[in-house]
Amino acid sequence: MLTAAYAVLFYAASLLLAGGLAYKIWQYTKTPAPLKIPTTPAPLTLPGVALRMGRELALFESLFRSNKWTWLFGWMFHFALLLVLLRHLRYFTEPPWTWVVLLQPFGLYGSFAMLAGLLGLWLRRVAVERIRYITGPSDHVMLLLLCGIAVSGFAMRYVDRVDIVALKAFVLGLMYFDWQPLPADPVLLVHLGLVAALMAVFPFSKLLHAPGIFFSPTRNQADNAREKRHLAPWAAKFESTGK
């Protein structure tokens, strides 16, 4: 019963995540940018744009210029989260890939850094007047969700150890449509429930910043307006009045 409920929950969450993201990406792709609007100075070529985007993704370059504290907490959270996610790959592969195995001890530190980053960001939301003004209920809920995932994860490691062998069997069972029983550990159920919730809300929330950045015209356009004519399909209808 429990196994079935969580299996269905994860199938649904995965469908929402994949379907919702695919829809948004399709929508962003088909919406044209009618004008060249890179924030300059901007790279002149496509490889240059890739490099600029790479720096934004890996280093949060613009945020670094803007505010060192937000950058510190934000960068720490995101890269710790990445590490933790990679660490969790061991639940999806049998046998786990070697590099995932090597990553395990770092992933542990990652989870601390992740929580520290989240708490730092949350503190700013409360303590800095300007940020408090722009913060809404959903911003707190999102932080609560992520902190809940981190804390329940800790609890399984340090307080109430879970049968991870059984858990892994459950996860692999989901992947291969051969359901295995889910260990009925309350902390694990909370952890998994929160993760499913995060997956489900992803395409409907501000988490869309993740695909969004790739489509941001101020960052993904090359500065070549004089050399290369840019014309959106819908704007072509004005062309008849030319020459």
Place this chain on the structure above:
Amino acid sequence: MADFDLPELKEYTEPPRLVEGAMGHLRTYPAAPAHQEALGFPGELVEGWHDKAIEKFDELLGQSRSLRVYLDACVRCGACTDKCHYFLGTGDPKNMPVARQDLMRKVYRRHFTLAGKWFPWLVGAADLTEEVLDDWYNYFHQCSQCRRCSVYCPYGIDTAEISMAAREIMDHIGKGQKYCNEIIAKVHKIGNNLGLQEPALANTLEGLEEDIEEETGVKVRLPLDEKGAEVMLVAPSADFFAEPHVDGLIGYAKVFHQAGVSWTISSYASEAANFAMFIGSYEQMHEVAQRIRKAALDLGIKRIVVGECGHAWRVAYSFWNTLAGPFDFLDPNYPVPQHVCEFTYEQIQKGALKLDKSANDHMTLTFHDSCNVARASRMGDRPGGQFEIPRAILKACCNNFVDMPADTIRDATFCCGGGGGLLTDDLLELRVKGAQPRMQALKQVADEHGVTHMASICAICKSQFTKVMPDYGFDMDSVVSLHQLVSNAIVLDGQAEAAAGPEEETEETAAAGQAGP
């Protein structure tokens, strides 16, 4: 003195405490029905404006990737909250870029997202009520579309894109702004923002030729509508009569003269400015830009050079190829268009100009990077040329140059406070307060390095500074055109050496400085 408190100039920039509603009272004059209808917009707020606004909103979402992505992507991290000059100068929280965007985002959420339809209270979604529409009108006319927020946003979210879209929606339901719409109609009808007719223009140019000859003894021409000239100069119309703009125009003329390049101004396209960008209307912007194309074809010129004007250079550099291109009928050896700074710089590089730096020795200069030049265009063939080339010209013309603090120049530059269609007296309070960050940076170099003058390459910046600088204790003529410095320094062939020196100021042109471009 104005009837509001002047922001203080401090030692360093510190974000102000929030003062809710501090600028809520400031409402730019609405467009009269005649201004609206001249652009094909409804004359007054239409019946069923709510549904029509949402309909237009929907249409724009399908046409503009930036709008679509930027409304989704913001995480409210707060990186932009202390970056807007209008926020820094007023403390009104709705002048924080994210809060300004949220005025539109909350309506977007309500109508175009599932979360906003089902859980409006959770995600801050709201209906487009009359109060919200009023907030749109007030606060989207308190954004100069300078893009400083976009530089600092981790996703590059550009509030300019949002405020342009909001103004476009408001125009379509009959809630436009007088200043922009009246001016755009004038361009459609007459060819420039000022409504300057061809005879008046010819007269002005003739007068300038006489002034130059009187000053230098050299006959420098300012040709109008000369077919077959090599270069068509498209300058902001403020260059024809406002101070210090006109001194810049004299500078361009001297450079063309000395370079031996034939050139002309077009009376049909006698305006570089394109205020249609400010109202976010592709269609209007296209129509204004087409005048340039037509003039270029009619005059049979080979190159287009654009005068000192910030947003005009953005439109010219970034948008003309889209709006009025392709320019395959022009000389392919030169980029289309070229900035007059690029032209002058090239002449300096070639050694074609004789420049006497000492002619500007009575000034210690700094350079104000204009927002649209800095963050939305380029000069030369390298990124950042828009910063280096004007400074190179400046240094070639002056002995005393000092930059303002690093976090207030180049792509971190502060808007003058009058850009984006806000250079109107009904927004004077905003303009004065929004100039505070720039004035503070200027004061710092004035105090520490004895800076006396600030050079600019934007007609709006020049008009704005002329107007607001006295409030901060600077002379109104301490803002100068970059090509005014070139004009001072250039020694024309056949010019009497002694004649070179600071020009006299004529009374009537000085007074004209406060008019818009």
